[in-house]
């Protein structure tokens with residue numbers, strides 16, 4: 001197929017119930033626009049099913065017409081499709097098939113299709129509960145747990161995919177299956193980290209966490225304080241208990257009227273996170289960082305729903321190029337290298353350089369975990385750059401690459417699927433890749449589903 005031409009199989013989609021936009025249709029550019037505006041996908045068609053029956057009909061008709069299917073939620077994590085020929089592929093956008101039901105007795109959320117974390121946490125918190133969600137409220141639950149998922153509850157409660165009870169999936173022939181510890185256990189193993197390469201996820205049941213409120217917030221300094229704050233946080237993070245999960249970022253914002261004054265046109269250092277401790281113990285733990293006189297300190301007991309806004313992730317679609325690595329240590333030499341890259345006085349071309357504290361329960365694989373049940377490493381380092389103007393990304397790619405290369409002496413071989421924005425297979429060890437291939441062969445033998453995971 002030549003990109004820009006309609007795949008002959010697409011005409012069959014005209015008759016289905018779900019809204020479909022083909023190449024050349026009015027609205028095609030709007031339909032293919034992802035949350036990450038730097039990712040320019042040109043699929044044969046975009047379908048937006050609104051119900052289980054619309055998903056099954058779409059899968060059946062598209063497969064019979066010889067098309068491939070690429071399920072997506074919001075488009076936060078579609079960088080892996082960059083450069084992939086999608087001219088015979090239907091992007092299945094799940095954002096219009098949503099819903100959440102909280103089973104308070106079981107402490108489980110039953111989450112439909114493309115539902116975002118914000119809807120789930122709002123519903124859970126109305127019942128005094130929360131979940132191991134990520135930093136961005138508008139990421140979809142399915143896409144998050146299919147990639148493992150790292151939350152600010154993670155040093156206490158582990159990788160978020162470990163909290164998934166079951167996953168409902170529509171396969172290429174339109175059949176609906178449920179994968180859990182007792183039904184299709186191999187598929188259940190593969191889905192929790194292996195992403196959207198096996199089918200279209202239409203429901204996730206996820207265990208909730210028993211927190212109505214938590215001690216959480218952020219501390220903020222001007223970047224001129226980085227040489228004091230970064231080593232202090234690194235040293236502090238080595239001593240905090242498992243109940244504390246924090247992140248340190250150096251962020252650089254252009255002057256923008258829509259930004260609050262404490263961000264607009266500024267280079268800053270931010271430490272934020274969640275302490276699952278009584279207030280007096282949390283306050284005592286925080287003291288050494290507060291002693292560094294942050295200009296802003298929002299730490300307080302807060303309803304758990306407030307954690308959704310804590311990390312200040314962009315509230316609307318944004319262009320971004322990102323890269324990460326997992327660090328075995330963030331010792332004095334690593335701190336020096338980090339500061340040489342992004343500390344005071346440097347020009348690094350990044351929106352943010354982040355060190356997230358891992359270890360503790362993040363590093364423990366529980367019995368019955370999926371392919372991504374833990375992270376072997378102590379910290380995650382991430383760089384994000386905004387290509388200006390999109391989609392001209394070479395400078396942004398070079399900036400994130402520079403940052404990750406600088407930390408190579410401390411990085412392990414581990415990678416985290418949700419933070420991986422490239423098409424790659426080396427997310428997993430060869431044994432797990434072979435096992436994933438076996439599941440793919442059994443569940444999707446014709447290779448109908450495409451995702452960023454290269455099997």
Ligand SMILES: Cc1cc2nc3c(=O)[nH]c(=O)nc-3n(C[C@H](O)[C@H](O)[C@H](O)COP(=O)(O)OP(=O)(O)OC[C@H]3O[C@@H](n4cnc5c(N)ncnc54)[C@H](O)[C@@H]3O)c2cc1C
Nearest residue numbers: 072073074075076077078134135140143149150196201418
């Ligand atoms: C601002 C920002 C903050 C983030 N914060 C965190 C964080 O704190 N912790 C963390 O772990 N990650 C984080 N991420 C990464 C994010 O969790 C992943 O990109 C996640 O995959 C996004 O899921 P999505 O469905 O919203 O995105 P999409 O890009 O739509 O989906 C990503 C992939 O998931 C699969 N998928 C999604 N939905 C379905 C479905 N219904 N059926 C089958 N496959 C599906 C597909 O393979 C798809 O390509 C962040 C990303 C951004 C941009």
